[in-house]
Amino acid sequence: MTGVAGIAVSVLLGLAVLAAWLACFALLRFRAALDRLHCSAFVNAAGGGFVAAAVLVQDRATDRSLKVLAILAILVLGSAALSHAVGRAILLRDGTGSS
Amino acid sequence: MTPWLVAAIGLVPALGAAVIMCARGNAAARLAAVQLAGSIAVLLLVVLTFALDQPSSIDLALTLALLTLPATLLYALFLERWL
Numbered sequence: 001m002t003g004v005a006g007i008a009v010s011v012l013l014g015l016a017v018l019a020a021w022l023a024c025f026a027l028l029r030f031r032a033a034l035d036r037l038h039c040s041a042f043v044n045a046a047g048g049g050f051v052a053a054a055v056l057v058q059d060r061a062t063d064r065s066l067k068v069l070a071i072l073a074i075l076v077l078g079s080a081a082l083s084h085a086v087g088r089a090i091l092l093r094d095g096t097g098s099s
Numbered sequence: 100m101t102p103w104l105v106a107a108i109g110l111v112p113a114l115g116a117a118v119i120m121c122a123r124g125n126a127a128a129r130l131a132a133v134q135l136a137g138s139i140a141v142l143l144l145v146v147l148t149f150a151l152d153q154p155s156s157i158d159l160a161l162t163l164a165l166l167t168l169p170a171t172l173l174y175a176l177f178l179e180r181w182l
Contacts, residue, residue, distance in 0.1 A: 006102070013106035013146070020113040020139050027120055027135055036131035043138040051142055058149065067157045068145055074164045075141060082134065082171045089179035090127045 009054045016050035019043060033090050037083050044079040048072045103150035110143045126178055133174065137167040 023039040030036045052072040059065040117139055120132035144160035 010102040013102050016142065016146075017106050017109035017113070020110055020142065023135060023139075024113045024116040024120075027117065027132060033125070033127035033131050036128060037134070039131065040134035040138045043135060043142070047138070047142050051145055055145070055149070064148070064154050064157050067161055071141060071145060071161055071164045074161075074168070075138065078164070078168045079138070082168065082175075085172055085175045086130055086134065086178075089175040090130075092179050094127060 005057055008057050012050045012054035012057065016047045016054070019046040019050065023047075033094070034087055037087055041079050041083055044075040048075045101150060103146055107143060107146045107150045110139060110146060114139045114143060130171075130174055130178055134171055137163070137171070141167070 020043055023043045026042070027036055027039045030039070049072065052068050055065050055068045114136060117132055117136035121129050121136060123129070124132075141160050141164045144163060145157065148154070148157045148160065
Protein backbone atom coordinates (compact mmCIF):
# COMPACT_ATOMS: atom_id res chain seq x y z
CA MET A 1 0.00 0.00 0.00
CA THR A 2 1.48 3.33 -1.07
CA GLY A 3 0.50 6.99 -1.11
CA VAL A 4 -1.64 8.90 1.35
CA ALA A 5 -3.48 5.80 2.52
CA GLY A 6 -0.22 4.05 3.38
CA ILE A 7 1.00 7.05 5.35
CA ALA A 8 -2.34 7.29 7.15
CA VAL A 9 -2.18 3.60 8.10
CA SER A 10 1.38 4.01 9.39
CA VAL A 11 0.47 7.09 11.47
CA LEU A 12 -2.66 5.45 12.91
CA LEU A 13 -0.77 2.29 13.85
CA GLY A 14 1.99 4.39 15.40
CA LEU A 15 -0.58 6.21 17.51
CA ALA A 16 -2.09 2.86 18.59
CA VAL A 17 1.33 1.57 19.70
CA LEU A 18 1.98 4.89 21.46
CA ALA A 19 -1.34 4.54 23.32
CA ALA A 20 -0.38 1.03 24.45
CA TRP A 21 2.99 2.23 25.69
CA LEU A 22 1.45 5.21 27.45
CA ALA A 23 -0.99 2.90 29.25
CA CYS A 24 1.90 0.66 30.35
CA PHE A 25 3.81 3.63 31.77
CA ALA A 26 0.64 4.78 33.52
CA LEU A 27 0.25 1.29 35.00
CA LEU A 28 3.76 1.59 36.44
CA ARG A 29 3.14 5.14 37.64
CA PHE A 30 -0.27 4.76 39.30
CA ARG A 31 -0.30 3.23 42.77
CA ALA A 32 -4.01 2.80 43.49
CA ALA A 33 -5.80 -0.13 41.83
CA LEU A 34 -8.78 2.07 40.94
CA ASP A 35 -6.45 4.44 39.08
CA ARG A 36 -4.92 1.51 37.22
CA LEU A 37 -8.30 0.58 35.78
CA HIS A 38 -8.10 3.70 33.61
CA CYS A 39 -5.10 2.24 31.75
CA SER A 40 -7.04 -0.58 30.12
CA ALA A 41 -9.97 1.73 29.37
CA PHE A 42 -7.58 4.10 27.60
CA VAL A 43 -6.06 1.30 25.50
CA ASN A 44 -9.52 0.03 24.56
CA ALA A 45 -10.80 3.44 23.50
CA ALA A 46 -7.71 5.06 21.98
CA GLY A 47 -5.69 2.05 20.80
CA GLY A 48 -8.75 0.17 19.56
CA GLY A 49 -10.02 3.27 17.78
CA PHE A 50 -6.72 3.89 16.03
CA VAL A 51 -6.36 0.26 14.95
CA ALA A 52 -9.95 0.17 13.69
CA ALA A 53 -9.37 3.39 11.74
CA ALA A 54 -6.20 1.93 10.20
CA VAL A 55 -8.11 -1.23 9.23
CA LEU A 56 -10.88 0.81 7.60
CA VAL A 57 -8.36 2.88 5.64
CA GLN A 58 -6.60 -0.27 4.40
CA ASP A 59 -9.51 -2.66 3.82
CA ARG A 60 -12.57 -0.40 3.40
CA ALA A 61 -15.82 -2.32 3.99
CA THR A 62 -14.88 -5.99 4.02
CA ASP A 63 -15.79 -8.95 6.17
CA ARG A 64 -12.56 -8.58 8.09
CA SER A 65 -12.97 -4.86 8.78
CA LEU A 66 -16.53 -5.43 10.02
CA LYS A 67 -15.19 -8.00 12.47
CA VAL A 68 -12.61 -5.46 13.66
CA LEU A 69 -15.44 -2.96 14.22
CA ALA A 70 -17.28 -5.64 16.22
CA ILE A 71 -14.13 -6.18 18.30
CA LEU A 72 -13.88 -2.42 18.91
CA ALA A 73 -17.53 -2.32 20.03
CA ILE A 74 -16.96 -5.27 22.38
CA LEU A 75 -13.81 -3.67 23.79
CA VAL A 76 -15.33 -0.23 24.38
CA LEU A 77 -18.71 -1.37 25.70
CA GLY A 78 -17.29 -4.32 27.63
CA SER A 79 -14.56 -2.20 29.14
CA ALA A 80 -17.14 0.08 30.75
CA ALA A 81 -19.00 -2.86 32.28
CA LEU A 82 -15.80 -4.58 33.38
CA SER A 83 -14.35 -1.42 34.92
CA HIS A 84 -17.56 -0.97 36.90
CA ALA A 85 -17.56 -4.57 38.13
CA VAL A 86 -13.86 -4.58 38.99
CA GLY A 87 -14.04 -1.16 40.69
CA ARG A 88 -16.96 -2.35 42.77
CA ALA A 89 -15.08 -5.50 43.75
CA ILE A 90 -12.01 -3.48 44.75
CA LEU A 91 -14.08 -1.06 46.81
CA LEU A 92 -15.93 -3.87 48.58
CA ARG A 93 -12.69 -5.68 49.27
CA ASP A 94 -10.29 -2.88 50.22
CA GLY A 95 -12.49 0.11 50.88
CA THR A 96 -10.28 2.65 49.11
CA GLY A 97 -8.65 0.79 46.25
CA SER A 98 -5.20 1.85 47.38
CA SER A 99 -2.42 -0.74 47.06
CA MET B 100 8.61 -4.88 6.50
CA THR B 101 5.01 -3.62 6.54
CA PRO B 102 3.70 -1.04 9.05
CA TRP B 103 1.46 -3.77 10.47
CA LEU B 104 4.46 -5.94 11.31
CA VAL B 105 6.29 -2.96 12.84
CA ALA B 106 3.22 -2.17 14.95
CA ALA B 107 2.98 -5.81 16.06
CA ILE B 108 6.65 -5.76 17.11
CA GLY B 109 6.02 -2.47 18.95
CA LEU B 110 3.07 -3.95 20.85
CA VAL B 111 4.98 -7.01 22.11
CA PRO B 112 7.08 -5.13 24.74
CA ALA B 113 3.93 -3.36 25.96
CA LEU B 114 2.23 -6.74 26.36
CA GLY B 115 5.32 -8.06 28.14
CA ALA B 116 5.31 -5.14 30.58
CA ALA B 117 1.63 -5.68 31.34
CA VAL B 118 2.20 -9.41 31.90
CA ILE B 119 5.08 -8.65 34.27
CA MET B 120 2.82 -6.25 36.19
CA CYS B 121 0.32 -9.11 36.56
CA ALA B 122 2.80 -10.75 38.92
CA ARG B 123 3.44 -7.69 41.08
CA GLY B 124 1.40 -5.92 43.75
CA ASN B 125 -1.78 -7.02 45.51
CA ALA B 126 -4.69 -8.90 43.96
CA ALA B 127 -6.57 -5.75 42.89
CA ALA B 128 -3.53 -4.27 41.15
CA ARG B 129 -2.92 -7.60 39.42
CA LEU B 130 -6.48 -7.68 38.16
CA ALA B 131 -6.06 -4.20 36.62
CA ALA B 132 -2.85 -5.43 34.95
CA VAL B 133 -4.67 -8.53 33.63
CA GLN B 134 -7.29 -6.27 32.07
CA LEU B 135 -4.61 -4.19 30.36
CA ALA B 136 -2.77 -7.30 29.14
CA GLY B 137 -6.01 -8.66 27.66
CA SER B 138 -6.72 -5.41 25.85
CA ILE B 139 -3.22 -5.22 24.38
CA ALA B 140 -3.37 -8.91 23.39
CA VAL B 141 -6.58 -8.31 21.42
CA LEU B 142 -4.99 -5.36 19.61
CA LEU B 143 -1.87 -7.44 18.91
CA LEU B 144 -3.93 -10.26 17.39
CA VAL B 145 -5.79 -7.80 15.15
CA VAL B 146 -2.53 -6.24 13.97
CA LEU B 147 -0.95 -9.68 13.44
CA THR B 148 -3.89 -10.69 11.24
CA PHE B 149 -2.96 -7.93 8.82
CA ALA B 150 0.79 -8.33 9.27
CA LEU B 151 0.68 -12.02 8.36
CA ASP B 152 -2.17 -11.55 5.83
CA GLN B 153 -4.30 -14.34 7.28
CA PRO B 154 -7.91 -13.08 7.11
CA SER B 155 -9.34 -16.05 9.03
CA SER B 156 -7.16 -15.36 12.08
CA ILE B 157 -9.23 -12.27 12.91
CA ASP B 158 -11.59 -14.76 14.58
CA LEU B 159 -8.90 -15.36 17.22
CA ALA B 160 -9.01 -11.69 18.23
CA LEU B 161 -12.80 -11.70 18.19
CA THR B 162 -12.89 -14.83 20.35
CA LEU B 163 -10.38 -13.42 22.82
CA ALA B 164 -12.33 -10.15 23.09
CA LEU B 165 -15.52 -12.11 23.77
CA LEU B 166 -13.91 -14.47 26.30
CA THR B 167 -12.21 -11.64 28.19
CA LEU B 168 -15.59 -10.32 29.35
CA PRO B 169 -16.81 -13.33 31.41
CA ALA B 170 -13.26 -14.18 32.48
CA THR B 171 -12.64 -10.77 34.05
CA LEU B 172 -16.14 -10.73 35.56
CA LEU B 173 -15.44 -14.10 37.21
CA TYR B 174 -12.10 -12.84 38.46
CA ALA B 175 -13.81 -9.73 39.91
CA LEU B 176 -16.40 -11.95 41.60
CA PHE B 177 -13.68 -14.10 43.17
CA LEU B 178 -11.81 -10.97 44.25
CA GLU B 179 -14.95 -9.56 45.82
CA ARG B 180 -16.03 -12.68 47.70
CA TRP B 181 -13.25 -15.16 48.27
CA LEU B 182 -9.74 -13.94 47.50
